[in-house]
Amino acid sequence: MSPMTLSRPPLTVGFDLDMTLIDSRPGIKATYEAFSAQVGVEIDADLAVSRLGPPLEHELAHWFPEAEIEERVAQYRALYPTYAIEASLAMAGARDAIQAVREAGGRTIVVTAKNEPHAKLHLTHLGIDPDAVIGGLWAEGKAEALREHSAGVYVGDHTGDVRGAAAAGAVSVAVATGPCDEAELRAAGADVVLPDLTEFRAWWEAYCG
Structure with a gap:
């Protein structure tokens, strides 16, 4: 699915956690x-x-x-x-990506395979404040939370995240900051591949038009 096929930008954007929002x-x-x-x-x-x-x-x-x-x-x-918790850092652009969605009137959720209590500890420690955090979901299983929250975009670093976005009918925005390189992410079906989240705001603002 191409972002241009959607009539308006989504109100909710999902993000993966490890190697997407945080370097754990x-x-x-x-x-x-x-x-x-x-x-x-x-x-x-x-x-x-x-x-x-x-x-x-x-x-x-x-x-x-x-x-x-x-x-x-x-x-x-x-x-x-x-x-x-203390040893893990925010990825470059992570806080700004959350803020960019909010500035457009949207909501942000974190959907991660990590157990939910530890995911929340990381985000609180780093001062990253999404609207919801859902843990314990992996690959296609992430579609459950993405659909529940009506997320139209899912941002992640793994081919499993690309599959999760596809299963939810969401635009897959991949960042090449984790174990999967750009070629792997594109081959898995990512709609957009960014080098990291510092590029997210520019993509998001263009996408929102």
């Missing part, structure tokens, strides 16, 4: 290192943070048998607020 790599790496030491299992934290996007359970399946995943998720999440 330093915090997640620190959490994995502490988690690895606690459970006595060697985890390559650098490798883990190079493939952010899917739910935590997907990553932990690389390091633990299926029967342990639920327990390990709980252990990791117990450590997360201590190690990940």
Whole structure:
């Protein structure tokens, strides 16, 4: 779908969290290192943070048998607020992207695979204040929240975000700031690919006409 096929700009824009609005790599790496030491299992934290996007359970399946995943998720999440929140930074242009939508009279929501309490901790710490935060949704599953909030645009950094936008009938705006490069994002069907969120305002204002 091309943005030009819509008769008016959407009133709600959805954003992914990790590597779209925030650079959570330093915090997640620190959490994995502490988690690895606690459970006595060697985890390559650098490798883990190079493939952010899917739910935590997907990553932990690389390091633990299926029967342990639920327990390990709980252990990791117990450590997360201590190690990940202060170490994670806002991505360039993140606050301005939220503001640009608001200036046009729109609403912003964050739809992320991260569990919702930790997503909210990140956003509060960084002073990013969307109208709603919905956690625990991945790829096509994100369409549930996007449709519920009537989001006409979804901004993300992963091919899973592109698929989520498509499943919701929303315009997919991809930013090449995560694990997927421009070619991968375009191949997945992104309507627009931006180098990062510093380019979002210009695109949004042109889109709103």
